[in-house]
Amino acid sequence: MSDLTPAPDPATGARVYELDRAHVFHSWSAQAQIRPMVVAGALGSHIWDYDGNRYLDFSSQLVNVNIGHQHPKVVAAIQEQAARLCTIAPQHANDQRSEAARLIVERAPEGLEKVFFTNGGADAIENAVRMARLHTGRHKVLTTYRSYHGNTATAIQMTGDPRRWANDGGATGVVHFFGPYAYRSPFWSGSVEQECERALEHLEQVVAFEGPGTIAALVLETIPGTAGILVPPDGYLAGVREICDRHGIVYVADEVMAGFGRAGEWFAVDRWDVRPDLIAFAKGSNSGYVPLGGVIISAEIAETFAQRVFPGGLTYSGHPLACAAAVASINAMTDEGIVEHARQLGADVLGPGLGEIGDRHPSVGEVRGLGVFWALDLVKDKATREMLVPYNASGEANEPMAALVAACKERGLLPFVNYNRLHVVPPCTTTDEEAKEGLAILDDALAVADRYATS
Numbered sequence: 001m002s003d004l005t006p007a008p009d010p011a012t013g014a015r016v017y018e019l020d021r022a023h024v025f026h027s028w029s030a031q032a033q034i035r036p037m038v039v040a041g042a043l044g045s046h047i048w049d050y051d052g053n054r055y056l057d058f059s060s061q062l063v064n065v066n067i068g069h070q071h072p073k074v075v076a077a078i079q080e081q082a083a084r085l086c087t088i089a090p091q092h093a094n095d096q097r098s099e100a101a102r103l104i105v106e107r108a109p110e111g112l113e114k115v116f117f118t119n120g121g122a123d124a125i126e127n128a129v130r131m132a133r134l135h136t137g138r139h140k141v142l143t144t145y146r147s148y149h150g151n152t153a154t155a156i157q158m159t160g161d162p163r164r165w166a167n168d169g170g171a172t173g174v175v176h177f178f179g180p181y182a183y184r185s186p187f188w189s190g191s192v193e194q195e196c197e198r199a200l201e202h203l204e205q206v207v208a209f210e211g212p213g214t215i216a217a218l219v220l221e222t223i224p225g226t227a228g229i230l231v232p233p234d235g236y237l238a239g240v241r242e243i244c245d246r247h248g249i250v251y252v253a254d255e256v257m258a259g260f261g262r263a264g265e266w267f268a269v270d271r272w273d274v275r276p277d278l279i280a281f282a283k284g285s286n287s288g289y290v291p292l293g294g295v296i297i298s299a300e301i302a303e304t305f306a307q308r309v310f311p312g313g314l315t316y317s318g319h320p321l322a323c324a325a326a327v328a329s330i331n332a333m334t335d336e337g338i339v340e341h342a343r344q345l346g347a348d349v350l351g352p353g354l355g356e357i358g359d360r361h362p363s364v365g366e367v368r369g370l371g372v373f374w375a376l377d378l379v380k381d382k383a384t385r386e387m388l389v390p391y392n393a394s395g396e397a398n399e400p401m402a403a404l405v406a407a408c409k410e411r412g413l414l415p416f417v418n419y420n421r422l423h424v425v426p427p428c429t430t431t432d433e434e435a436k437e438g439l440a441i442l443d444d445a446l447a448v449a450d451r452y453a454t455s
């Protein structure tokens with residue numbers, strides 16, 4: 001790997017940084033308070049900067065580079081497509097778009113038959129909700145507090161996490177409820193089974209009090225991702241499906257983060273054998289090599305728009321470069337057994353390894369996850385489960401997490417963090433050896449978090 005890393009070039013790095021600071025306006029940030037890392041390149045499970053520092057990417061960037069960086073088959077497909085046809089309007093048929101739709105539908109649960117392509121996850125959610133509203137003739141949408149659904153008007157309103165707060169009011173009819181989270185149960189449950197039962201009972205009540213006949217859709221991250229990798233208890237999603245069926249509510253699975261291998265399945269719902277009416281996807285569908293998202297649509301909902309116009313569209317819907325990247329990525333994931341590898345890596349390396357780390361460190365309250373989708377819920381005190389930093393912590397209050405991230409980076413590991421959680425979310429292609437190397441670094445770095453915890 002190191003022979004493929006270009007020689008350090010700090011002068012170029014400094015120039016890139018200077019221009020970024022002068023002219024680039026970054027997402028979700030107070031612009032004067034950030035110091036972006038200047039990335040020079042990436043390959044496989046690694047990224048590097050201009051100063052000669054190389055990092056094992058345990059973040060997959062924004063949990064989207066499922067196939068790893070610069071997969072040669074995907075790069076070649078984009079290059080070939082660029083030489084052949086860079087772009088085409090969405091009203092025309094295109095070979096890459098047709099093939100990408102076929103490959104996606106082939107992997108989706110039975111009965112999901114068509115794909116509406118978007119530019120990313122937020123607009124996938126936006127359009128899924130629009131379809132559900134028109135299909136049902138109802139307006140309200142139920143989503144969980146612990147969720148992120150994207151940064152467009154409806155999607156940010158549906159989001160439960162604090163990114164919604166400054167954007168509240170952009171859309172109407174969104175109602176939040178609590179999903180299951182046994183470790184920090186909102187229902188005072190004593191077991192996972194009880195959490196499942198009570199979470200479903202709570203949802204049943206929210207539906208009853210909102211008026212079932214007013215609810216168009218229930219939108220649920222199959223495994224809430226940024227909100228904490230909250231793997232649902234067995235039976236929960238089947239219960240959600242049953243509630244939706246009973247009340248004629250469209251069940252939308254947000255698989256933007258959980259789908260395409262992340263959970264060791266093509267779609268995370270496969271693990272529980274549940275069939276949603278609509279699936280929103282994005283990130284892992286082509287690992288973000290070219291922006292892509294979409295909605296996979298059931299035959300019933302597609303039929304609603306057979307003779308009636310669907311009032312939605314995007315200039316770049318089914319963009320040939322993005323679809324060529326999806327075709328190559330899905331084929332490579334299939335041929336190279338990448339989804340199966342992600343499952344095995346979780347079961348044999350990440351799960352057991354993180355479990356041992358959790359036992360060793362007073363700051364690790366809970367380890368949870370599957371596939372290449374893991375969270376450490378960090379605490380001040382294992383007994384009380386007090387969070388290592390408060391919900392929505394920033395500045396001084398976030399100091400323990402900032403110190404932990406710095407310790408990981410000093411040791412060559414790039415983690416993903418959110419409030420009091422560190423997420424272990426490497427590419428699905430990460431080798432067993434790389435995963436073990438990353439776990440060893442994490443084990444060492446967690447000593448920093450332990451200083452803030454009572455042993």
Ligand SMILES: Cc1ncc(COP(=O)(O)O)c(C=O)c1O
Pocket residue numbers: 062119120121122123125148149150151221225226254255256257258282283293
């Ligand atoms: C579960 C989920 N839904 C939707 C989105 C929004 O996707 P995008 O940023 O591509 O618009 C994200 C992004 O992180 C996500 O994790």
